[in-house]
Amino acid sequence: MALTQIGDFTVDRVVELECAPFGAIEFFPDLTPEMLDRCKRELPRGNITDEERVVMSFHSYVLRTGRHTILIDTCCGNHKNRPGREMFNQLNTPFMSTLAAAGVKPEQVDYVMCTHLHWDHVGWNTQLIDGQWVPTFPNAKYIMARHEYEHWDGVYSRGDKSVHRTGFEDSILPIKRAEQAVLVEDDFELEKGIWLESCRGHSPGNVVINLESKGTRGVVTGDVIHHQIQLTFPTMSTMADADRDLARTTRTALIHKHADTGHLILPGHFPTPSAGRIESSGKDSFRYAT
Numbered sequence: 001m002a003l004t005q006i007g008d009f010t011v012d013r014v015v016e017l018e019c020a021p022f023g024a025i026e027f028f029p030d031l032t033p034e035m036l037d038r039c040k041r042e043l044p045r046g047n048i049t050d051e052e053r054v055v056m057s058f059h060s061y062v063l064r065t066g067r068h069t070i071l072i073d074t075c076c077g078n079h080k081n082r083p084g085r086e087m088f089n090q091l092n093t094p095f096m097s098t099l100a101a102a103g104v105k106p107e108q109v110d111y112v113m114c115t116h117l118h119w120d121h122v123g124w125n126t127q128l129i130d131g132q133w134v135p136t137f138p139n140a141k142y143i144m145a146r147h148e149y150e151h152w153d154g155v156y157s158r159g160d161k162s163v164h165r166t167g168f169e170d171s172i173l174p175i176k177r178a179e180q181a182v183l184v185e186d187d188f189e190l191e192k193g194i195w196l197e198s199c200r201g202h203s204p205g206n207v208v209i210n211l212e213s214k215g216t217r218g219v220v221t222g223d224v225i226h227h228q229i230q231l232t233f234p235t236m237s238t239m240a241d242a243d244r245d246l247a248r249t250t251r252t253a254l255i256h257k258h259a260d261t262g263h264l265i266l267p268g269h270f271p272t273p274s275a276g277r278i279e280s281s282g283k284d285s286f287r288y289a290t
């Protein structure tokens with residue numbers, strides 16, 4: 001059964017990993033012990049472990065529109081070097097089998113859409129075949145925001161050793177070389193009812209992906225909202241946000257825009273069930289209704 005339906009669009013979720021990679025206080029540098037206590041009391045079980053670590057899912061959304069099969073964000077990928085991220089280094093998960101079980105063969109994917117180009121959202125863009133990184137989805141066009149691509153292309157050219165540069169090298173450049181990358185502006189519309197919206201801060205060219213069909217709305221939010229802690233405290237930026245002040249501004253605006261509207265929110269890392277709505281729960285505080 002599908003995760004959810006948005007009008008004529010069917011949405012499934014394909015999970016690569018669900019784990020607790022970071023301590024809550026480590027991941028949210030501005031989170032006080034009192035704030036964490038409140039989150040532990042108020043958030044549904046399964047979001048914060050007894051060891052006060054944040055539970056995160058790494059998943060792709062599969063969107064079937066009737067015309068196209070679209071994969072939104074592609075998790076971490078297998079066999080990839082991820083310097084400084086031991087937990088994600090040289091992964092070997094059954095993601096492709098899970099995708100097949102969701103009824104998706106690689107050659108059926110028409111589009112891969114990227115909310116942003118961090119390594120944990122582009123990993124399955126490519127796979128290792130005979131020592132080469134090749135596109136996992138041979139018939140797909142990979143939709144990337146031009147501003148985001150150009151930022152990471154610049155980082156790549158400068159030659160630092162960051163995990164993001166490594167991800168760009170093994171998961172983005174092979175797509176570009178295969179001429180499967182399509183660089184688009186921030187308001188790009190893929191087909192009726194599927195369009196991008198700029199939401200910069202977590203990464204320099206971050207976008208969210210809006211969905212609308214038959215009067216029903218949804219939005220794939222990538223990492224603009226990482227964790228339900230940020231619904232309790234919308235101003236809480238993470239250590240993974242490139243520009244924490246801008247991320248705070250865009251996150252808060254996105255939450256207010258969709259709160260109490262009935263729009264489905266499909267975040268990049270919320271653990272199961274990963275499809276819900278934002279509802280007000282007090283002054284400047286919200287909850288995820290599933």
Ligand SMILES: [Zn+2]
Binds near residue numbers: 118120121223268269
């Ligand atoms: Zn992420």
